[in-house]
Amino acid sequence: MAMADIRCSMCGRNNPEDLQECKFCGARLKPMVAGGLESAQPAAKGEETDWLASLRAEAPADSSASDLVGDLKGSDEEEIPDWLTRLGALDRPQEEGAPAVQDGGADTPTFSLGRLPEEKPSGKPEPSQDEGEDWLLSLRSSGIVENEPTQKIHPAPDVPEEDGLPEWLSNLGESEPPSIAIPAEPEKTGTSPLPEANLPPGNTDWLRSFAANVEQPEPANQPQTSAEPAALPDWLSDFKENSGIEKTPAAEHQDEPAQPVIEHPEAESVIGLDWLAEFSAEQSADQKPDQEMMKETAEEPLPDWLASFSQGERPPSAAGQETLSTAVEQPVEPADSVLPVGETTKPVEPSEETPDWLSAFQGMSEEPPAEPATEEVAPDWLREFQQATAEPGEEEAPATPPLPTPAGEVSETAFEMLEGEEMPAQSDLLKEWLAGMTPVEPTEAFLAGHPAAEAARAESSPARAESSPARAESSPARAEEPPSTGDLPDWLRDLQTSVPDEQAPAEPAGKAASWLQEFQQALPAEEGAVEAFVPGDTLEPEQPGEKEAPQRTPAEAETQPEFPSWLASLDTSTTTAAPSPAAFVEEEPTRPAVSSGSPFAVDLPDWLSQFGESGSPGEGAAAGAAATREEGAAPAELPSWVEAMRPAQSAVPGGLLGDLTEQIVEKAGPLAGLRGVLPGNTLVTEFRSLPVYTGKLTPTDRQVTNANLLEEMLSQETEPKALPARRTQAPAIILRLAVGAALILALLLPLITNFKGFSPIPAVAPGSAGFVDAVTRLSTPATVLVAVEFEAGFSDEMRLASLGVLRSLANRGVRMALVSTNPAGPVLANHLLAEVYGRPPDPMKEAVNLGYLPGGTGSLLELAALPLQNVSGATFNVSIYTATVPFIQPGSRLDQFAAILLITDNPENGRAWIEQTVPALKRNPNASFLVISSAQAAPMLLPYSEAKQIQGMISGLSGGAMFEKQIQKPADAAKSWGAYQLGMLVAIVFIGIGGVLRGLATILRPRVKKGG
């Protein structure tokens, strides 16, 4: 047996079967069954359960119940339909299918929704499926007989009924009534105002809804068959098709109120829970003791379905399967013609000959008729049964009237209540419940529309008017139940007969499960058709639950692989079925119908497609309502833009919150033991403060280093740099004075001390040899032209250098004519002549100063080229001297002079004299050009001496001293020789000291690298 999931009534999620509590919400999954199952298992193995035994033992003692059953039975014996009679007569199904059926009947109390798919083997053969279908077909047929007159039943796809159809089922088909006439109530609307007056106050809603559906047909304009086919699997459709039941217009009109109800997938999904929810809700609301409620129930009139049983509704025809098919196609006989107005359908009371399997089936599938008694306190097995039959009941009892309480609410309340340990024993409850059933028995009048019954029913109508979606949805299914409920369940029969031994020993639960397995296994075989049907059934876009189905993990898929698609659809629809009752009831008529344009239309069966095509005008509105429900189904989904505005970090992920919430178990108070019922406790952990982001940087070490370097650079740029200290002028002045004083002292000391110098006067100087020879060769009557071309500042040097030569010339009687191109030259010449002669020379005999020659180099050219009296510049002076000096002849030229003695300190003047006058002088080959220069100009004139352009040259003090030494007449030059050397030595010392100190400072100074 494959594992199946049990849907949690709290959260709607599937759980493995072995769990006692929902792993998601912690709610008990089998609050009532937990013990029952465990206790029922031994009974299923042959031991009769205590509660059942006690029930059976006490049932006869309960006169009310026995009377009720007996009345029903007695009444049905008269009006029992043929098909039911035949069913009773047919023992073959009992023989063949007895084990399963009886097992089911014996184990009916433990039949639960959760176990339904679980017990269904996956590889069950078709015949068993057919068997399961057949009994449902029989139910369906009976339901159709009662409720389907308002439906358009189209031929469903052919189903191989004959393949595995057992004979008993064939007989059942033959014996089933094709239809049940239902009195029409044109004023009935979708809201199903039930004739509560006819119902006992203690009856359950399903019973009322059943009565309402049966007794209060809706107006003909209501959409009728739009949903019923959707709620039916193919096998039911096939059954309808084969049953031959065809609605009459009147029947359609009568059944209209029930049709919209079945269109709600949500209601369909919670069919099995509606009545239980209502039961629990009413129980909690009424707060009545069970015993009292049971008594009240016993006093209340019999429910409608029981009334119908008592009236002995008979199908119009039951002539085999072909007859059924024919009957389905045939118009159903008007309800008026069958039953009076206000009278419920005639319940077909099962005959005593009803086989056990059928009784078991009835006990399993038609348990709802007994719900009125369990409204106050429902036994566990009954609740489980209700849960089990909830979803399959959709197909089985589409005409079930809507329940006033929402399924979810009911389930929660019921399970909360059932979780209580003070729950009375199941057997006791059953006894009481059954005891409450007994007062229903004498309600023949109620069944026949007794005013008292109607009044009693009306008492409970307000609460029932709040028809929950589940109840409303289950109404169509329950509308189909009356025919099946017409077959009195075995347990009722057992109660009537109060003969425990009459029934077969309690079948093991395992057998019952196998029976159900066969039944459930048969369903998956229809999955192909059912799946195609399910979308059309819902007639809505994909439900969330449907989307979740393919997303299940493989593990989850393994836990519930046996769920047929139609169950799955019911399951998923159950999760979404929680609209408000009023809205639900109002929406029922506007249930969306299958449209040709629907994307799911391709999956719809033919009959459903045809139905969709011939939908009522209210289909559009129904579609709109469905869309509204769809929109309402996801109210928690915020728009994307709202989601975007929500602080993302402010809340803990919902999953975590959900987990935390689900893990919290209430430990005190009325909610003690429940898990995850107060999510608000975790709100503290749901929200948290927003993270605070700081702008503090976290630089790396390298970044810090770079920043420090940059900061240091910037600080250095702004720091003032100390200027180098300016040196004072004092040391420089002192040094300058010291140097001057040293030099002056060095010059004076030799003069004072008659220092002869460090070395003797040189005998020969460069170019001096020719000079001495030329001077010494001059003698009297020679005239020498002396050019005085030096400045006053060089007069001392030139005087010392030339005095020896001039004195030598003067001594030898050479006449001299002095000329100068320098304006100060004639004065300097006179001063020089005065020193030579010690007096002013005699111009006529000794020396004459010819004056100044203006015009520079030009005057020299003129002097060299023209006669002396024609010389412009010198004319003045020369004319003077020439006129008076006999040694200068008029008209004479330069070549008349024996020598030209140039005394100059300027190399330019020496070059000019040499270049301009030498050519004219060379006209006298004995004439010589002699130069006395300063030491400064000597290097520039020595080349002319070396070139022999001039015949001799002396320079400076040394030249004068050398000449004096050569003529052996020491003079002023020789005296100044010591001072000259000492002065030069001091100067050299200062320069050397300065250079050495600076050099040492440079060497010792640390070098600074460039660019560093």
Added chain:
Amino acid sequence: MRAPFSTAIAIAVGLVVLLGYFLPIDSLRGVLVNWAVTLAGLAALVAILNLVGVHWRKLRTPKHPDLYSLVFLLAFLATFFVVAYLGPSDPQVQTIVTNIQIPVEATLLGIVAIILTLAALRLFSRRQGLMAWVFLVSVVFFLLLGSGILGFGSGLLPAGMVQFFQALPIAGSRGILLGMALGSLTAGLRILMGTDRPYSG
């Protein structure tokens, strides 16, 4: 062409003087050289007048009159009028020039000697390097050589070495003279060819 007339005169006079060295045209060349010497004498007079005018303007400066200019002007006028009155050959005039001009100028040359010594002492404080050291060594060596401390062939150094070192400045000076001769030749040719016209203003 700017100032062609003056250029032509300059070129023509230059060519005539040049040819006077090669051709017997001394009379023409002598006249031209005599004009040049006269113009040069007038230029000296103009220079004397310009010098008097500069110092006169400095003396007339409103804020800070240059008293030295006043001394100059007084000395100039006195000398001018004395020499003009006595004549340049008068011994009184010769005494004024000899006792004033020669000591002043000689003092200046003595100061130059001290300054040059001090500059050589600070040579390395202002400029360092190989050429500084070369300059320093050359100065010291040739001072010693010129002073005769090392002797002139009979002293510490042999005569040949002394003559060798004394001929080194002559070599340098001859190179300078050759350069100056080439420069003078080039300048004359430029003026003769009209390429360089310093007279055009």
